[in-house]
Amino acid sequence: MALVEIEHLKKYFGVAAGTNHAVDDITMKIEKGKTMGIVGESGCGKSTLGRTIIRVHDATDGVIRLDGKDITNVQGKELRAVHEKMQMIFQDPYASLNPRMTMEATVREPLEQARRFSKQEINEKTQEIMDRVGIEERLRLAYPHELDGGRRQRIGIARAIVLNPQFIMCDEPVSALDVSIQAQVLNLLMQLQEEMQLTYMFVTHDLSVVRHISDDISVMYLGQLVETAPAKELFRRTLHPYTKALLSAIPSVDIDHPMQRVQLKGEITSAINPKPGCRFAARCPYATSTCQEPQKLEEIEKNHFVACCRVREIND
Known part of the structure; x- marks a missing residue:
């Protein structure tokens, strides 16, 4: 069963020379508990597609459904609820973290913003998630500049999963990391997906990475899909x-x-x-x-x- 469905999705940006067709008439489904890899050259619209699906950008046209519900134009409290169910892991773990917040405060913040958890529940949930992503106790009061890239990205992952979302848009989450650390983060993402029944959109230009983690792969070129298939079939x-x-x-x-x-x-x-x-x-x-x-x-x-x-x- 599909968790995320998009139909004829478009996202255009007005520029001095005319209209940039960043995402142009894309239709796809992402099955529950699966990973859809999105690959293509830089500038082809991969990240814009993901950000439009999770409603960071408003769609120019088309339909976005989450678990059967049309979320294309929801606003206010409904959009806030959607953002709790659809989270994002960013490409640059350093730029995505507030340099004035400790690692623990960063993970606590979504729980505090949700305004439905007691202080004890927030403390327990924060510790549980930081344990789950492998952040040592001694580092939990550290600031982003005191950690390496791999630990920063683990905090980014913890922040994304702390509200127990259904769908996570992974925007090249390992491209800024060393190869050995990439493997650790990918394995963590796959472990969390199995434990929490998460659904991923995994945006990357690294075909070796997308082959390792994806169930299905869609190839984009200048805002449009040119090929989509199960991962093994695409490479075969x-x-x-x-x-x-x-x-x-x-x-x-x-x-x-x-x-x-x-x-x-x-x-x-x-x-x-x-x-x-x-x-x-x-x-x-x-x-x-x-x-x-x-x-x-x-x-x-x-x-x-x-x-x-x-x-x-x-x-x-």
């Missing part, structure tokens, strides 16, 4: 030319079967006042005049959707 049978180029960039340690790098040429189409048709066409080696028509996600194989009018002939 990649169909869209852009996804193939992305996967070819993953470093390989297999000297007997090195990855054949796909070199993309051509200019990146602007997301400001884009023309109809495939936005990847200017860089696609298979583009023809038919690619000037609007592209729609089509189910090519079971649960494997691709937005490319030539996908069948390319992959035959």
Whole structure:
């Protein structure tokens, strides 16, 4: 059953040159207790999509549903309730923390703002969550500048889960961390998901990371989805030319079967006042005049959707 559903979601920003189509007509479902990975180049709209879903940004058009309820335009107390159910883990753990608050105060704050817990309940819940994310007792009165990146991100995770949300938008939560620390944080996220039945949207440009944590993966290009499939299926049978180029960039340690790098040429189409048709066409080696028509996600194989009018002939 889907926890989060979006239909024809759009988020546009007015800029001096026109209108930036940051998120343009995206439809998807995220199943309860699962992780949807969102990948693509920097600037493709991944983070904007996640922030629009959790109502940090107001949608320009479309529908957002949480557990079957339309939350697209809720305001006031209803929006406050939505934000308790939908939380976010930020990319930069240092910038996302208040430098004047201790780690313990940071985790307590959402409980205090909820205004429905006693002081004893707040103390107990704070200690329980900090234990759960692995913050040592001796560090709980420390300030952000006194901790390393991994511990700061653990506090960011603790703050996100302390109100027991249903959905968490993870905005590149390990990209600012060392590789060894990345693995610890990813394992913590997966453990918490199993224990608390959390649903994640995991935004990243690191395909190795998204392969490790995701159940399903959606690939974005300039505000639109170009391919979506179960994670194993996407890596087993990649169909869209852009996804193939992305996967070819993953470093390989297999000297007997090195990855054949796909070199993309051509200019990146602007997301400001884009023309109809495939936005990847200017860089696609298979583009023809038919690619000037609007592209729609089509189910090519079971649960494997691709937005490319030539996908069948390319992959035959």
